[in-house]
Amino acid sequence: MKFEGSDQYIATADLMLAVNAARTLQRPLLVKGEPGTGKTMLAEEVAQALGIPLLQWHIKSTTKAQQGLYEYDAVSRLRDSQLAGIEGSEKVRNIENYIVKGVLWQAFEADQPVALLIDEIDKADIEFPNDLLREIDRMEFYVYETRQLIKARHRPLVFITSNNEKELPDAFLRRCFFHYIKFPEAETMQRIVDVHFPGLKKELLAAALKTFFEVRGLPGLKKKPSTSELLDWLKLLLAEDISAEALRSPDERVSIPPLVGALLKNEQDLTLFEKLVFMQRHNR
Ligand SMILES: Nc1ncnc2c1ncn2[C@@H]1O[C@H](COP(=O)(O)OP(=O)(O)O)[C@@H](O)[C@H]1O
Numbered sequence: 001m002k003f004e005g006s007d008q009y010i011a012t013a014d015l016m017l018a019v020n021a022a023r024t025l026q027r028p029l030l031v032k033g034e035p036g037t038g039k040t041m042l043a044e045e046v047a048q049a050l051g052i053p054l055l056q057w058h059i060k061s062t063t064k065a066q067q068g069l070y071e072y073d074a075v076s077r078l079r080d081s082q083l084a085g086i087e088g089s090e091k092v093r094n095i096e097n098y099i100v101k102g103v104l105w106q107a108f109e110a111d112q113p114v115a116l117l118i119d120e121i122d123k124a125d126i127e128f129p130n131d132l133l134r135e136i137d138r139m140e141f142y143v144y145e146t147r148q149l150i151k152a153r154h155r156p157l158v159f160i161t162s163n164n165e166k167e168l169p170d171a172f173l174r175r176c177f178f179h180y181i182k183f184p185e186a187e188t189m190q191r192i193v194d195v196h197f198p199g200l201k202k203e204l205l206a207a208a209l210k211t212f213f214e215v216r217g218l219p220g221l222k223k224k225p226s227t228s229e230l231l232d233w234l235k236l237l238l239a240e241d242i243s244a245e246a247l248r249s250p251d252e253r254v255s256i257p258p259l260v261g262a263l264l265k266n267e268q269d270l271t272l273f274e275k276l277v278f279m280q281r282h283n284r
């Protein structure tokens with residue numbers, strides 16, 4: 001079965017091609033793109049479309065590769081050994097009772113194929129991707145404490161996302177199929193908005209998209225507003241019942257849009273935008 005997008009998620013043709021290519025190659029799909037371009041949602045939607053469970057591993061700066069495999073809970077074992085009576089000591093003696101399975105282990109032992117999302121891999125330290133090479137390649141790992149080899153029963157469909165905060169090592173890249181989600185063009189964006197706000201008035205949508213792409217196009221912005229920010233902004237425009245006319249200045253010049261705080265998230269960008277508006281007003 002091929003992935004063809006869903007009624008919640010607008011996938012461009014090249015994105016669908018990438019998903020299906022990664023499945024054919026049985027390699028992880030590495031998805032990069034600006035924050036808010038639907039990377040995390042892609043994994044959720046593909047899993048749902050294929051009818052398989054999705055296991056998610058959200059990476060933080062402190063996440064270690066080992067945590068995805070398993071952790072040995074020595075603290076609990078020590079506490080149990082201190083508290084245990086005769087009947088409790090059996091539990092303490094068996095180290096298996098203190099091995100906590102990580103997300104990869106859960107994916108490997110699942111009795112049906114699953115999807116596995118390793119989200120925002122670039123948050124972790126530089127060694128993290130390298131530490132997972134073998135596990136991702138061979139789909140197996142060794143548990144030293146219990147001398148067990150854990151092998152995947154079914155190769156999971158792996159999604160790895162990155163916001164590009166760090167470069168990934170070559171050896172890691174070699175093992176992935178890569179896709180960059182380009183920022184949606186106006187037409188695709190319109191379809192995305194349609195999915196979220198099916199009843200939106202045409203004039204309001206057109207005016208809002210025009211303003212949005214003007215703001216995004218401003219040279220020198222520190223943080224360009226993304227899809228999810230546009231959606232937030234539209235939600236506010238609807239809640240406040242703001243009309244299309246209010247977004248357009250009568251002379252078609254750029255003006256500060258209402259509720260701009262949904263789009264621009266720092267004072268430098270706001271100042272930059274105000275300057276542009278000011279300069280246009282004074283025809284300079
Ligand atoms: N192609 C798309 N189709 C539908 N909604 C989208 C799409 N891309 C982004 N969105 C919206 O933007 C939000 C943010 O997407 P998310 O997957 O969290 O982005 P990322 O993981 O790339 O930062 C989603 O919850 C969804 O509402």
Ligand SMILES: [Mg+2]
Nearest residue numbers: 039040041119
């Ligand atoms: Mg995300």
